[in-house]
Structure formats: structure tokens, C-alpha cells
Amino acid sequence: MSPALRLRRRPGRGGGGDERAVRTARAVAAGGERLWPWWLERQLDPASPAFVAMPGETGTLPNVTGRSWTLLGTRAGRGLAAVDPRGLVTPVPGGWSLDWWVGADDRWHLPSREVAVRQRSVDGTPVVETAMRVPGGDVVATAWAAQAPGAEVVVVEIANATPVPVALALAVRPYDGEGVTTVRSVALGDGGQVDVDGRPALVLPRPPARAVLSAFAEGDPVAAVAGGLAEAVPPGASMRCRDGLASGAFVVPLTHGTSVRVVLAMEPGAALPPPASLPPAEAVARGWRLHADAGARLVLPDDAMGAAVRASRCSVLLASGTRPDPLPDLEGFPALSGRGGRTPGLLPAATLRQAAAEVEAGDERALERLQWALDVASPTGVWPAAVHPRLGTGCGGAGHDVAASDELLWLVRRLLVCDEPGGLVLCPVLPEGWRGQALEVHDLPTASGTLSFAVRWHGSRPALLWEVEGEGPVHLRAPGLDPAWSSTERRGEALLTGADVPGGSFA
Numbered sequence: 001m002s003p004a005l006r007l008r009r010r011p012g013r014g015g016g017g018d019e020r021a022v023r024t025a026r027a028v029a030a031g032g033e034r035l036w037p038w039w040l041e042r043q044l045d046p047a048s049p050a051f052v053a054m055p056g057e058t059g060t061l062p063n064v065t066g067r068s069w070t071l072l073g074t075r076a077g078r079g080l081a082a083v084d085p086r087g088l089v090t091p092v093p094g095g096w097s098l099d100w101w102v103g104a105d106d107r108w109h110l111p112s113r114e115v116a117v118r119q120r121s122v123d124g125t126p127v128v129e130t131a132m133r134v135p136g137g138d139v140v141a142t143a144w145a146a147q148a149p150g151a152e153v154v155v156v157e158i159a160n161a162t163p164v165p166v167a168l169a170l171a172v173r174p175y176d177g178e179g180v181t182t183v184r185s186v187a188l189g190d191g192g193q194v195d196v197d198g199r200p201a202l203v204l205p206r207p208p209a210r211a212v213l214s215a216f217a218e219g220d221p222v223a224a225v226a227g228g229l230a231e232a233v234p235p236g237a238s239m240r241c242r243d244g245l246a247s248g249a250f251v252v253p254l255t256h257g258t259s260v261r262v263v264l265a266m267e268p269g270a271a272l273p274p275p276a277s278l279p280p281a282e283a284v285a286r287g288w289r290l291h292a293d294a295g296a297r298l299v300l301p302d303d304a305m306g307a308a309v310r311a312s313r314c315s316v317l318l319a320s321g322t323r324p325d326p327l328p329d330l331e332g333f334p335a336l337s338g339r340g341g342r343t344p345g346l347l348p349a350a351t352l353r354q355a356a357a358e359v360e361a362g363d364e365r366a367l368e369r370l371q372w373a374l375d376v377a378s379p380t381g382v383w384p385a386a387v388h389p390r391l392g393t394g395c396g397g398a399g400h401d402v403a404a405s406d407e408l409l410w411l412v413r414r415l416l417v418c419d420e421p422g423g424l425v426l427c428p429v430l431p432e433g434w435r436g437q438a439l440e441v442h443d444l445p446t447a448s449g450t451l452s453f454a455v456r457w458h459g460s461r462p463a464l465l466w467e468v469e470g471e472g473p474v475h476l477r478a479p480g481l482d483p484a485w486s487s488t489e490r491r492g493e494a495l496l497t498g499a500d501v502p503g504g505s506f507a
Contacts, residue, residue: 003369004346004376004387005354020094021060024179027216027245028054028061034220037097037175038086038112039066039393050391062179064343067394069177070380071402072126072145073318075291077152079145079266080318082177082399085119085378086111087130087141090176091154091264096183096196097176098264100141100158101225101249103167104134108226121380124311125288126318127281128380137162139254144285146278148263151270155278159259168260169225170204171249172196174216177399186213186248187238193272194248195238203263203272208250213237216245225249288314296444298416301437304374309412311381312405319402345386345395348373352407359414359429362479367431370411373404419447423475424468426453430480435498436460448474449490455481461498467491 028036028044035041042050043065050065072081072089081091088111090097102109109132111117116133127144141158160166172194174183187195188211192204210230212221224230230251239246254260261275292313300306351369358366376387383404384394418425424446427439439455449470456463462481468474468490476487482496 002346002389003351003365003372004348005350006344006346006389018060018062020179020181021062024175025054025059025061027180030216032219033223035099035110035112035222037088037173037177038084039063039068039177040175040179041112042066050388050393063177064395065388065391065393067177067386067396067399068378068384069394069399070121070126070128070378070382071315071318071400072128072143072154074145074147074152075317076147077145077266079152081143081145081154081264081266083128083130083143084177084399085130085393086114086117087119087128087132087143088112088173088177089143089154089156089264091201091266092268094176094178094181096181096201097173098156098202098262099171099173100156101169101171101222102132102134102139102254103169103225103251104136104162105164106135108169108222109134109139110222119379121311122281122285123289124307124381125285125292125314127285127288134162134166136164139166139168142281144281145266146284148273148278151272152266153270153272153278154264154266155261155275155281156264157259157261157281158254160254160256163256165253165255167251168254169230169249169251170202170208170260170262171221171247172202173247174245180245182244183241183246184244185238185240186246188213188233188235188248188250190235194250199265199269200272201265203275204250204252205261205275206252207235208233208252210251211237211249213239213248214246215239215241216243216247217241221247221249225251288317291317297440297442298412299438299440300412301434301439302431305412308374308377308381308408311377312408315382315400315402315405316409343386343388343395346376346389347386348376348383349385349401349404349407352404352411356407356411356414359411360418362428364429366411366429370415370431373408413444416441417444417446417451422473423477424448424451426464426466426476426478427455427480448472457498458495462496463493464496465493 042048043052069082069084083089088097088099111132119130129142131138131140138161143156172186184197192207194202211233212224212230214221263272263275355366355369382400384399385397385401386395388395436457442452444451449468451468453466485496
């Protein structure tokens with residue numbers, strides 16, 4: 001039986017009238033050779049394990065197999081952008097998205113259709129790298145949010161790490177991670193600015209060499225770009241679409257070892273700064289690391305868990321704007337869960353919450369649930385609200401569920417220490433991979449005072465060093481290390497038995 005908790009289908013709630021899903025179904029039913037976002041390409045492909053039978057024209061086509069994305073934002077800002085697993089960036093929920101296509105020596109490479117695409121966050125921060133393999137190496141798109149004078153923006157920098165030049169198409173698309181959106185017009189302004197629906201949306205570092213502007217009925221601009229039909233377009237050129245599905249693709253050269261940086265608007269109508277005026281990805285990631293490391297310091301034996309903790313701290317910071325803490329409070333968080341998805345799924349947040357309760361009871365089943373959650377986390381260290389049982393991708397709710405990140409922090413906190421009346425329980429359940437490995441906790445707030453402790457090993461026996469700052473009596477236990485040990489001292493050290501026993505009970 002899976003250690004994950006399940007979301008089951010509710011009777012009588014099939015079908016549905018989600019407007020986005022209806023518009024998506026109708027756009028697909030219109031036919032034609034079109035490029036769709038990653039999740040929809042898979043749902044429409046009979047050879048894909050994510051294939052979903054296409055409904056009739058009046059049916060719905062929600063995203064029930066690929067509701068996975070990573071949120072971008074700033075600590076001081078109000079907006080949240082998203083980047084999907086293939087690097088499609090949506091600066092405003094429910095709005096247009098920026099896609100990127102690479103013309104190499106062999107053909108045009110389209111991330112939403114490619115297999116050789118990898119993604120990661122930079123040190124667990126909201127700076128996301130998407131690398132696509134082309135002949136000779138990778139082309140890498142890095143996305144992050146930044147605070148500009150009077151505006152929040154998303155920066156996307158695309159670097160050519162191959163030894164040969166390529167062509168790069170930056171495409172305004174009328175869809176996002178949930179379905180078709182509305183884009184009535186796309187226009188090229190002066191100096192490389194692109195307007196969507198009459199408002200500044202995208203700034204290129206220079207005017208594009210060639211471009212294609214297309215209404216839905218005229219076909220997808222990807223065909224013109226791939227066929228070499230993109231042409232020079234003067235400033236002021238525009239395209240309106242009566243179907244509300246306008247697109248535009250802007251082609252620029254990208255020589256080897258160089259990059260192109262563009263700026264996307266997160267606020268409608270805001271003036272956009274020049275791309276070169278914004279801080280680079282490395283500086284933004286460094287700032288997030290400083291904020292994420294400002295709370296209690298943990299040195300965990302498990303690299304994967306340590307990476308998950310850092311990414312989860314950044315997620316909580318992104319949603320709350322508060323100082324990181326292993327005891328985050330979800331009350332007052334913005335509602336980040338998206339609509340859609342009527343498919344049964346596995347619930348990371350609920351599974352991690354159940355595991356935390358099991359840790360408090362000394363139940364080692366918690367470790368199996370924790371491992372499952374770590375296994376299904378995205379490459380950027382986040383979780384969707386519901387995970388598809390077969391595909392491992394999001395199938396319902398938010399594609400980046402901050403509640404799951406919060407529950408991961410709570411669970412790790414309980415693995416390290418639990419409060420009990422009159423004292424503290426250190427390491428109530430010890431993961432098998434932690435045996436024989438050093439562990440450190442510094443400045444962790446508890447009900448009994450600020451706790452610091454370390455575990456070192458002498459063969460099979462753990463040595464425990466601890467200090468609890470504060471006043472009054474305290475009682476310490478460490479059942480995951482030695483069920484028989486206890487102390488009433490606020491600081492000290494002890495060589496424990498290290499008996500290979502189950503985690504122990506608080507009863």
C-alpha cells in the first residue's frame with residue numbers, strides 16, 4: 001500500500017463547466033498544426049502515458065496530468081509568476097506566457113515537445129534553470145523575479161552553451177499551465193518592446209531580426225518560424241485576433257557563449273526597465289539564500305532532505321514574506337491553489353502532516369511517508385497539491401503547493417525535536433540513513449527555550465551534546481538514539497547506547 005494519502009473522486013462532480021477547460025477543448029478541436037504547452041502536448045498524444053481522450057467540441061479539456069510548476073516572486077512584492085517544467089513562463093496567473101524555441105543546425109527544438117529537457121532551482125531558491133539539449137550542448141533558460149523601480153518583473157535569460165550559433169525565438173503564447181487564456185492583440189513597439197492587449201508586456205534587449213505575428217485562424221507562428229518564413233517587422237506592426245488567441249514570435253541570433261535577457265511585466269501597464277539594469281540570477285539566488293538561512297541552522301546527514309528544507313523555506317518565504325522559521329504559521333497565507341482537476345491523486349501536504357503526527361507517536365511509518373514525498377518532489381524542490389498516482393506529476397489543485405512545503409518543515413522539525421509537557425524529545429524517530437552520520441541543530445526555538453544540539457558517533461554509539469537556553473526545569477529524552485536515556489540538565493554531553501531499536505513511543 002502506498003504511504004501517501006489519497007484524494008478520491010467525489011460522486012456527482014464529473015464533467016463540470018470550467019470556462020478555461022471549455023475554451024481549451026474548443027481551441028484544440030479547431031484543428032491545425034499547433035504547439036501547445038507541455039502538459040497539453042502529452043494529454044493529446046496517444047503514445048504518451050499522460051494521454052487523455054479528447055472530448056467533443058462542447059466538452060472540457062482541463063489539465064489533469066501536468067499541474068506542476070514553480071512559483072517566482074520577490075520577498076517585497078505582491079505578484080507571483082510561474083515557470084512550468086519546460087521553461088514556459090507565465091508572469092501573471094491566467095495571462096499570456098513566454099515560450100522559447102531554438103533553431104539549431106538540425107532543426108527547431110521546442111521545449112514542450114522535447115525529451116532532453118532538465119530543470120532545477122539554483123540552491124533551492126526561486127531562480128529556475130531549464131536546460132534543453134541541442135546538437136553540441138545545452139541552451140539554458142533561467143527565470144527569476146526582480147523588483148524594478150515602480151514595478152515587479154520577471155527576468156528570463158537564455159544562454160547558448162554550445163560551440164555553435166543558434167537562432168532563438170521568443171514567443172508570446174495565449175495559454176498557461178492551466179489552459180487557454182485570452183490574448184486579443186500582440187504588437188511590436190519601439191526599442192524591442194512588445195505590447196500585449198495594448199499594454200507593455202515584454203522588453204527585448206534590442207529589436208528582433210525577424211518576427212511572426214499571427215491570429216489563431218491564420219495558424220500557429222511556430223510553423224512559420226520553423227519553415228524559415230519569419231520576416232523583418234517594423235516597429236508598430238500589430239496583430240489582432242477575434243478569437244482572443246493572438247500569438248507572436250520574435251527571432252534573434254544567439255552566438256555561442258552568449259545570452260539574451262528579456263523582461264516580462266508582472267503588473268499590467270507598468271513601465272518596464274531595460275533588461276541590463278536588473279540584477280543577475282546569481283545575485284538574486286544569493287539574496288534568497290541569505291534570507292532562507294536566517295532562522296535556525298540545521299546540518300542534516302541527508303543531502304536530499306537538506307535541499308528540500310532550503311527549497312521549502314524559500315517557498316514559505318515567497319508566500320508569506322516573513323522571516324524563515326522551522327515553525328512557520330500558515331494562517332493568513334494567500335490562497336495559491338488553482339482550480340481544475342477532478343482526478344484521484346496522492347496528497348503531499350496531507351501525507352507529510354500525517355507523517356509528523358506519526359513521528360510524535362514514535363511510529364516509524366512516518367519515514368516511509370517522508371521518503372515518498374521526497375521522491376515525488378519536483379526537480380525544483382516543490383510539490384503540487386495532488387500527485388498523479390502513475391505519472392508523478394500534478395493532477396489537481398495548485399501546481400506549486402506552499403502548504404506541502406510548510407508541512408515538510410514541520411515534519412523535519414519534529415524529527416529533530418518535539419515539545420512535550422515539561423521537556424523536549426530529541427530525535428524521536430531516527431531515519432536509518434542518519435545512523436553513523438553527524439547531525440547539528442543550532443538556535444531552534446522550543447517551548448523550553450532555544451535549543452542547540454549535535455550528534456556524533458563513536459562506532460555504533462551516538463554521542464549527544466546539547467544546550468537549552470532558558471530558565472526553569474527541563475526534561476530531555478532521545479528515544480530514537482537511546483530509549484533509556486534522559487536528562488534534566490540544560491546543557492551537557494552523553495555517550496548513549498545507540499541500541500538499534502524502533503523509534504520509541506511518547507506514552
